[in-house]
Amino acid sequence: MSAPAVPPSALYDQVLRLRQESPDGLPPGRGFDLPADLRTDLPGLPAGLRADLPADLRTDFSADLPSEPPSESRSEPRETRLSRGEAADVIREALNPLPEDSATLHRRFAELGVRGRHRHLIQSAVAALPLPSDEHATARALARELTRSGSTVPAVTAGLALLTRLGEPEDVPYLSTLGLLRSLTGPAVQALDALDRRSAAVLWLVISVRRGELLPLVRALGTGNVPAIRSELVAFRAEPRFLGAATARRIAEAAGLPDLLAEHPADPVLLARAARLLVRMACASDDVTELLTYREAPAVYETVVTRAGLLPPTLEQHATLLSLALDLSSGPGALLDWPSGCRETLLGSLGRLLAEPSWTVLADLDAERSADADRRLRAGWIRRTGRRPFTRPAAPDSGLRIEIVATDPVDRGPVETRILVDGRPLVPAVFAHGPALSPELLLDEGLLRAAPEPHRVRLAEAWCGEGCCGALHVTIRRDGDRVVWEDWRRPPPPGIRGPVPELPVLRFDATAYDAEIARAEGDRAWSWRARAVARLIKAGLVDRPDLLSRWDARRGWTSTGAEDPEVVQVHFWYQPGLGAGRPEGDPLVFRWTVPDDGTPPEAQAAVALRRLAEEDPKKYGRVSGGTRKRAEELGYTWPFDD
Incomplete structure (x- = not known):
């Protein structure tokens, strides 16, 4: 007679053991995983209960830990797998009514086939549970039992989701430990965000950051090495490729940035790093909700701006402070919860500082002609942009203002057509996934003009593409002496479950509206030579589509390069066969890089258009899209490694 099976210990105990065995108590890779022998049985149930389950449910909880796919012999039988809809239904069934003990929930999840891969559905179901206040104590006790002694990912996930709603400070150490397990990081961070933002940020960074440049800072934060945090915070390279918006916010939260600034009131290096973190949080090509989610953002802005005189006048610092001003003027910084007049005061302070000779001289013509690309790009950008956030026109009578904003070119940020309604930027307020579209798309093609016939306009697109995370659309029409924006389309905002909240219909005075659109369409002060050349080439191709159709081609995207704005x-x-109206097969995409000969934009565009008229662009362009098979069929070299 074989000995009865012994259920494995709690996941919390397993993670504690793994921490003890790991250097510095930090996990390798993207979090701890459980040993293979704990992923081949059905944990969390007494042996007697396991015998009561169907055979196909007795031996598989490997899906609880998807980071290492189970072998074919251990994989779940296809006929027992739940669809997403089925899983959502059975999870709601398992949670209704909410049991008073963890063993019951373990049993329900096991009998119904709930697995670790369903943890997002478990979180959603728990978030939607009706929990009257007189049941909070019982639900909290269940949550603590699940997180401290639960031995399956579904059960512990349910406990974490309950603590997201009902947790207290005493739960933070358990959440921080459980989150080191790869399968539980997301639910644990969400629970910690509701209780202790600093602990949530430390956990997020420990699991998420893989960049070598950031690892010393993450190690200092993860081990609580307070003396090392300040030195490592200012040491790493804060370039865009190392510092996305989410990472910037989590670093600021984990480091306790307001406290650090208070402890070091005369530290220009730390001050510069704080300013840089704010700039990266507000990056338009990333998720702007990172800045809006950072609760201490107004306080850090105020500290940085009021102490900005400590910063040495350099091009880099000028670019950082100008970026902050653009964010405060027309970017997501304008949407923060500011006391009355505070934002305007900060903008005025930045404007006065950057107008001082020691700062304005940085962007002189010599700097703009520098052989150093970053110095040259920033000098030209500051000369074009330096006063724009401080000299904006009076608010138009329509309540609509259009600001074309080119961001710091060294950061390779986008050029945005920022739309402000009653002084508030529209796109970051209602769409979190990407910036407003460029002026070449919205203004040069007249998309914002209003006519009696309604037309739909895409105002913004997710940085990963509309097919991935969506876009922001609105219908524009003229109605007598008013212009109406209505019938909004957008994906659900982060954290919203259920129907997407409807956006209000906007109405503008038509005369003032037309004047503002015309003013914005004529604004070229933000542009630079290469951008002007691209705009003129595009306009020529729009006016004369035959320049390309004669070569069996049609117009694609024309602008400055993402990696090199010059x-x-x-x-x-x-x-x-395209030119004859009988296209054959799939298309190939070509890219032609137009050299800058130093002449005025009009002359360069004329030369480029003349070459297109006289010489097949496939001879001097390069394949940049399509498929290898199609390229080889047509006799062209495929430039990519598939």
């Missing part, structure tokens, strides 16, 4: 790129689609 380079013009012309993209076009090639399909044999």
Whole structure:
């Protein structure tokens, strides 16, 4: 007679053991995983209960830990797998009514086939549970039992989700420990965000950051090495490729940035790093909700601006402070919960500082002609942009203002058509996933003009593409002496479950509206030579589509390069037979990089258009899209490694 199976110990105990065995108590890779022998049985149930389950449910909880796919012999039988809808239904069934003991929930999840891969559905179901106040104590006790002694990912996830709603400070150490397990990081961070933002940020960084440049800071934060935090915070390279918006926010939260600034009131290096973190949080090409989620943002802005005189006048610091001013003027910084007049006071202070000779001299013509690319780009940008956030026109009568904003070119940020309604930026207020579209798309093509016939306009697109995370659309029409924006379309905002809240209909005085759109369409002060060349080439191709159709091609995207804003790129689609109206097969995408010969934009664009008229662009362009098979069929070299 074999000995009865002994259920494994709690996941919390397993993570504690793994921490003890790990250097510095920090996990390798992206979090701890459980040993393989704990992923091949059905944990969390007494042996007697396991015998009562169907055979196909007795031996598989490997899906609880998806970081290492189970072998074919251990995989779940296909016929027992739940669809997403089925899983959502059975999870609600398992939670209704909410049991008073963890063993009951373990049993329900096991019998119904709930697995670790369903943890997001478990979180959603727990978040939607009706929990009257007189049941809070019982539910909290269940949550603590699940998180401290639960031995399956579904059960512990349910406990974490309950603590997201009902947790107290005493739960923070348990959440921080459980979150080191790869399968539980997301639920644990969410629970900690509701209780202790600093602990949540430390956990997020420990699990998420893989960049070598950031690891010393993360190690100091993860081990609580307070003396090392300040030195490591200012040491790493804060370039965009190392510092996305989410990472910037989590670093600021984990380091306790307001406290650090208070402890070091005369530290210009720390001050510069704090300013840089704010700039990266507000990065338009990332998730702008990171800045809006950072609760201490107004306090850090105020500290940075009031102490900005401590910063040495350099091009880098000028670019940072100007970026802060643009965010406060027309970016997501304007949406923070500011005391009356505070934001305007901070903008005025920045404007006065950056107007001082020691700062304005930085962007002189010599700097703009520098051989150093970053110095040259920043000097030109500051000369074009330096006073724009401080000299904005009076608010138009329509309540609509359009600001074209080119961000720091060294950060390779986008050029945005920022739309402000009653002084508040529209796009970051209602769409979190990407910036407003460029002026070449919204203004040069007249998309914001209003006519009696309604037309739909895409105002912003997710940085990963509309097909991934969506876009922001609105219908614009003229109605007598008013212009109406209505019938909004957008994906659900972060954290919203259920129907997307409807956006209000906007109405503008038509005369003032037309005047503002015309003013914005004529604004070229923000542009630079390569951007002007690209705009003129695009306009020529719009006016004369035959320039490309004669070569069986059609116009694609034309603008400055994402990696080099001083380079013009012309993209076009090639399909044999296109010019005759009988295109054959799939198209190939070509890219032509137009060299800068130093002449005025009009002359460069004329030369480029003349070359397109006289010489097949496929001879001097390069394949940049399509498929390898199609490229080889048409006799072109495929430039990518598939």
